[in-house]
Amino acid sequence: MSTRVGQKQASRMVRDQIAREKRRSRTLWTSVAAVAVLVIAGLIGWGVVASQDSGSYIAPAGAVENGTGIKVGTGPVQIDIYEDFICPACGQFEKQTGATIDQLVSEGKASVVYHPLAFLDRASSTQYSTRASAASGAAAEGGKFREYAKALFAQQPAEGSAGLSDDQLIEIGRSVGLGDAFAQAVRDGKYKPWTAHVTDEASGDGVTGTPTVRVGGKDVQPTTQAILAAVG
Amino acid sequence: MNVTVASPPVSPTSVSRWHIARPWLGTLVRLGLAAVWIVAGGAKVGDLAGSGRAVNAYDVMPYDLAKVIGAALPFVELALGVLLLVGLATRLAAGVSAALLVVFVTGITQAWARGLQIDCGCFGSGGQLGAGQSPSYGPEILRDLGFLALAGFLLIWPLTRLPIDSWLEKK
Numbered sequence: 001m002s003t004r005v006g007q008k009q010a011s012r013m014v015r016d017q018i019a020r021e022k023r024r025s026r027t028l029w030t031s032v033a034a035v036a037v038l039v040i041a042g043l044i045g046w047g048v049v050a051s052q053d054s055g056s057y058i059a060p061a062g063a064v065e066n067g068t069g070i071k072v073g074t075g076p077v078q079i080d081i082y083e084d085f086i087c088p089a090c091g092q093f094e095k096q097t098g099a100t101i102d103q104l105v106s107e108g109k110a111s112v113v114y115h116p117l118a119f120l121d122r123a124s125s126t127q128y129s130t131r132a133s134a135a136s137g138a139a140a141e142g143g144k145f146r147e148y149a150k151a152l153f154a155q156q157p158a159e160g161s162a163g164l165s166d167d168q169l170i171e172i173g174r175s176v177g178l179g180d181a182f183a184q185a186v187r188d189g190k191y192k193p194w195t196a197h198v199t200d201e202a203s204g205d206g207v208t209g210t211p212t213v214r215v216g217g218k219d220v221q222p223t224t225q226a227i228l229a230a231v232g
Numbered sequence: 233m234n235v236t237v238a239s240p241p242v243s244p245t246s247v248s249r250w251h252i253a254r255p256w257l258g259t260l261v262r263l264g265l266a267a268v269w270i271v272a273g274g275a276k277v278g279d280l281a282g283s284g285r286a287v288n289a290y291d292v293m294p295y296d297l298a299k300v301i302g303a304a305l306p307f308v309e310l311a312l313g314v315l316l317l318v319g320l321a322t323r324l325a326a327g328v329s330a331a332l333l334v335v336f337v338t339g340i341t342q343a344w345a346r347g348l349q350i351d352c353g354c355f356g357s358g359g360q361l362g363a364g365q366s367p368s369y370g371p372e373i374l375r376d377l378g379f380l381a382l383a384g385f386l387l388i389w390p391l392t393r394l395p396i397d398s399w400l401e402k403k
Contacts, residue, residue, distance in 0.1 A: 026400060030320060030321045030324075030397065030400065031321050031324050033320070033321070034315055034320055034321035034324050034325060035324070037311050037314075037315065038308055038311050038312065038315075038328065040311075041304075041307035041308050041310065041311035042304035042305075042307060042308045043304070044307050045280060045303040045304040045305070045306060045307040045308070046300050046303055046304050048280060048303060049280050049281070049284070049299060049300070049302075049303035052280075052281070119282070119285065121279065121282070122279055122282060122356065196281075199281070200281070203285050203288055203295055203299075204295045204296075206291075206295075208285065208288060208289040208291075208350065209289075209349075
């Protein structure tokens with residue numbers, strides 16, 4: 001009798017032991033599977049971005065050597081202006097300070113590198129930031145970057161809207177004297193890879209918002225006063 | 233883990249009620265946290281470059297690293313959401329969730345402490361705030377601490393109703 005009880009107990013202990021080990025290995029394997037899922041998910045994201053990066057771009061005429069912006073003027077002091085065509089604060093900046101900057105350029109005091117980047121593609125349903133920036137590249141190719149940028153800001157669409165259509169972008173181009181080559185470049189999205197390059201390089205240079213203004217490489221408040229003071 | 237109420241319970245009804253309610257409450261917590269991750273990941277996955285810029289705006293790592301983190305993060309968030317949704321390796325998923333949330337809270341806190349003017353980018357957008365916008369670090373941190381509480385609940389009580397974990401258990 002006592003041996004039978006002992007046997008029963010022993011076999012239960014063995015069963016418990018087996019069950020515990022089974023549970024442990026199951027937990028181990030589900031954990032391994034879950035970690036694998038998380039790691040693979042992360043790698044997918046990395047892979048997608050790495051494959052997007054490889055795109056080569058054509059910089060339009062008038063671009064600076066590394067292709068990160070369009071240079072206007074030849075003055076000794078360099079002003080860098082990072083702007084997004086749908087950003088309301090950039091529209092404000094253009095309205096309030098644009099003329100002053102044009103004057104600095106025409107007086108030969110400063111040269112300006114415009115970086116038309118696309119941070120705010122999410123602010124329109126049609127990636128207006130990228131399309132407008134690419135169109136401004138096409139305008140630079142036609143020698144009318146500044147005129148075109150001003151016209152775009154004058155007709156700036158609201159955030160959250162669909163933005164201007166490609167046809168409207170082309171129409172604005174015609175209004176500042178751009179022709180068929182410009183229209184074709186806009187339709188083909190010829191300078192979209194360039195926009196991606198401009199955007200990426202700006203981020204790499206520590207630009208996290210628009211408008212960002214730098215005079216001689218140093219951040220300056222985007223106001224007429226601050227810029228005039230920095231240019232000296 | 234066997235939970236037995238051997239010693240004379242102080243208040244039997246409330247204890248057993250808790251025992252009945254807890255797994256169901258846990259299911260709500262699990263699904264809630266799953267929804268948080270899926271919404272957060274889903275909002276970012278369409279603009280990976282933007283997600284990288286949002287990470288870069290915290291100004292704690294080189295841009296090239298921020299790009300990689302920003303690209304990987306939405307997918308990891310989605311995967312975490314799916315694990316929690318189906319209830320696979322719930323405790324592990326809760327642990328990773330808690331770790332991520334601690335990182336987020338730390339990131340926002342350091343941005344606040346350094347006086348950066350950024351949007352946390354928690355549910356898409358992110359990056360520098362425009363002129364006239366002020367950051368809302370306090371509410372962002374409180375929200376993340378709320379999510380952290382959900383993750384903590386699942387870390388302590390990972391067994392909930394209707395998960396794959398217990399289905400595997402029966403096999």
